[in-house]
Amino acid sequence: MRQDLIQRVVIVGGGTAGWMAAAALGKLLGRMPEMRIELVESAEIGTIGVGEATIPHIALFNTMLGIDEAEFVRATQATYKLGIEFVDWRRIGHRYVHPFGVYGLDMLGVEFHHFWLKARSLGATVPLDAYSIGASAGMRGRFTHPRPELPNSPLAKLGYAFQFDAALYATYLRNLAETLGVIRTEGRIVNVLRDANTGHVSAVRLEDGTDIAGDLFIDCSGFRGLLIEQAMGATFQDWTDWLPCDRAVAVPCALGGDRMPLTRSIARAAGWQWRIPLQHRIGNGYVYAGAFLSDDEAAATLLAHLDGPPLAEPRQLAFRAGHRDRAWIGNVVAIGLAGGFLEPLESTSIHLVQSGIGRLMALFPSKNFDAAEIDRFNRETAREYADIRDFLILHYKATERDDSAFWRRCRDLTPPDGLREKIAMFRANGRIFRDQHELFPEASWLAVMNGQGIEPQGYHPIADLLSDEETLKRLNHIAQVIDETANTMPLQDAYLRELGCQPAPLRRVS
Numbered sequence: 230m231r232q233d234l235i236q237r238v239v240i241v242g243g244g245t246a247g248w249m250a251a252a253a254l255g256k257l258l259g260r261m262p263e264m265r266i267e268l269v270e271s272a273e274i275g276t277i278g279v280g281e282a283t284i285p286h287i288a289l290f291n292t293m294l295g296i297d298e299a300e301f302v303r304a305t306q307a308t309y310k311l312g313i314e315f316v317d318w319r320r321i322g323h324r325y326v327h328p329f330g331v332y333g334l335d336m337l338g339v340e341f342h343h344f345w346l347k348a349r350s351l352g353a354t355v356p357l358d359a360y361s362i363g364a365s366a367g368m369r370g371r372f373t374h375p376r377p378e379l380p381n382s383p384l385a386k387l388g389y390a391f392q393f394d395a396a397l398y399a400t401y402l403r404n405l406a407e408t409l410g411v412i413r414t415e416g417r418i419v420n421v422l423r424d425a426n427t428g429h430v431s432a433v434r435l436e437d438g439t440d441i442a443g444d445l446f447i448d449c450s451g452f453r454g455l456l457i458e459q460a461m462g463a464t465f466q467d468w469t470d471w472l473p474c475d476r477a478v479a480v481p482c483a484l485g486g487d488r489m490p491l492t493r494s495i496a497r498a499a500g501w502q503w504r505i506p507l508q509h510r511i512g513n514g515y516v517y518a519g520a521f522l523s524d525d526e527a528a529a530t531l532l533a534h535l536d537g538p539p540l541a542e543p544r545q546l547a548f549r550a551g552h553r554d555r556a557w558i559g560n561v562v563a564i565g566l567a568g569g570f571l572e573p574l575e576s577t578s579i580h581l582v583q584s585g586i587g588r589l590m591a592l593f594p595s596k597n598f599d600a601a602e603i604d605r606f607n608r609e610t611a612r613e614y615a616d617i618r619d620f621l622i623l624h625y626k627a628t629e630r631d632d633s634a635f636w637r638r639c640r641d642l643t644p645p646d647g648l649r650e651k652i653a654m655f656r657a658n659g660r661i662f663r664d665q666h667e668l669f670p671e672a673s674w675l676a677v678m679n680g681q682g683i684e685p686q687g688y689h690p691i692a693d694l695l696s697d698e699e700t701l702k703r704l705n706h707i708a709q710v711i712d713e714t715a716n717t718m719p720l721q722d723a724y725l726r727e728l729g730c731q732p733a734p735l736r737r738v739s
């Protein structure tokens with residue numbers, strides 16, 4: 230057996246990040262001899278508690294943990310999510326869906342959307358959403374699981390994620406992690422002790438004087454970055470110039486008239502409002518730029534746009550777009566908000582927790598803490614943040630809105646080089662390239678570039694190998710199959726009931 234094995238892992242923080250890390254480490258490392266995984270959290274400090282919408286990758290995390298999906302959906306009051314509906318983003322009155330999954334059917338080795346662009350040049354007006362089973366079913370409130378065993382059905386490539394109650398999710402993961410042997414300690418950390426020779430963190434000291442020692446520390450302490458920033462001095466890569474929203478106000482409300490399997494994002498004067506329908510309530514929030522809107526105005530706008538009565542006092546949150554230049558320093562690895570934050574426009578934070586855990590497991594260190602491995606972790610983390618950043622900026626940059634100072638500022642911003650190239654290539658000939666390992670697939674870029682109104686001047690020349698008549702015929706057929714398939718899918722509420730859930734009744738919105 231190696232003599233340099235890590236044997237004590239300490240996770241600082243019991244929010245979504247801390248308990249996701251605890252469950253994953255418990256599952257993957259728990260059986261290693263002498264391994265002790267400990268989590269410290271402080272009820273007095275609390276969690277951020279607002280991360281409720283996810284992307285499809287979370288299913289992989291659940292599978293890795295051996296989670297039974299129906300049980301998980303029941304326990305977290307979850308609903309299914311087929312994508313995000315963007316309202317008023319391109320211009321007031323306009324809406325589109327960014328669905329998970331694919332559009333149409335690739336033909337002649339060329340992506341479907343080139344044929345759609347060609348059809349448009351011939352005068353066809355069917356919107357892109359009609360070629361997505363996710364968008365079509367989502368807008369009708371319908372859901373079923375993908376059917377990969379039916380390769381000719383649009384259901385074969387349906388993509389889905391979850392929307393859940395963040396507090397119930399943390400409880401669910403805590404139960405799981407504790408079953409897997411993770412030890413939980415309640416207490417407020419008041420001091421971080423460091424080894425004088427190595428500079429590594431040796432222990433965290435609690436208010437009652439207890440020291441919790443470790444070989445490896447995972448900082449899941451949220452925005453404050455208790456270990457990574459306050460002890461290890463990590464600096465922050467600040468992207469506020471590109472993503473000016475730096476505040477949010479959140480409030481849950483009673484259910485309204487629908488429970489579509491979509492997260493809704495409604496553009497407002499100085500940012501955007503989220504609406505996440507769950508089984509028992511709706512999660513809402515207004516993400517805004519403090520330079521353009523006061524907290525009181527934001528709260529008043531949010532409260533004026535709820536489906537039902539608020540169920541709690543509105544909660545104000547402040548943040549900065551960006552990430553730690555180094556998420557791993559010495560024996561401290563930051564995961565979750567301690568590592569960085571990008572606004573929840575595409576529901577990516579929980580995924581960043583998941584991918585951070587995945588990277589840590591791939592590079593799980595020995596007590597020697599190899600510098601090259603740490604560099605690799607930090608490079609890949611920074612790249613992942615930058616890729617997501619560019620996708621988010623696209624939503625703001627490509628807009629026709631000029632009705633407020635905020636939107637004029639967004640339209641006028643100079644995008645990062647990679648995004649500029651992506652927009653230019655799409656605008657010229659509808660080309661979309663996904664850089665290596667990039668999180669969002671081509672279909673996502675297509676959804677948002679098209680949805681935000683970037684008009685390609687041309688399309689792939691191979692699309693002309695199909696005659697005009699044949700192109701229109703095939704597209705009509707695809708749209709028809711998707712329409713019919715969407716209509717045969719169960720309503721989400723009926724589907725949830727089949728899983729043993731008891732979604733609360735919807736109420737008529739006045």
Ligand SMILES: Cc1cc2nc3c(=O)[nH]c(=O)nc-3n(C[C@H](O)[C@H](O)[C@H](O)COP(=O)(O)OP(=O)(O)OC[C@H]3O[C@@H](n4cnc5c(N)ncnc54)[C@H](O)[C@@H]3O)c2cc1C
Binds near residue numbers: 416479
């Ligand atoms: C407005 C907003 C909306 C969001 N929406 C989404 C979304 O829709 N989808 C998504 O994927 N993500 C979303 N997120 C992000 C998501 O909420 C977080 O990524 C996720 O909750 C992880 O948070 P965390 O665990 O890193 O931090 P926190 O929840 O802040 O947890 C920090 C933990 O550290 C502990 N702690 C801190 N200091 C000490 C101390 N001194 N002693 C002991 N314990 C301590 C606290 O007690 C707590 O347990 C959103 C974030 C914001 C701000």
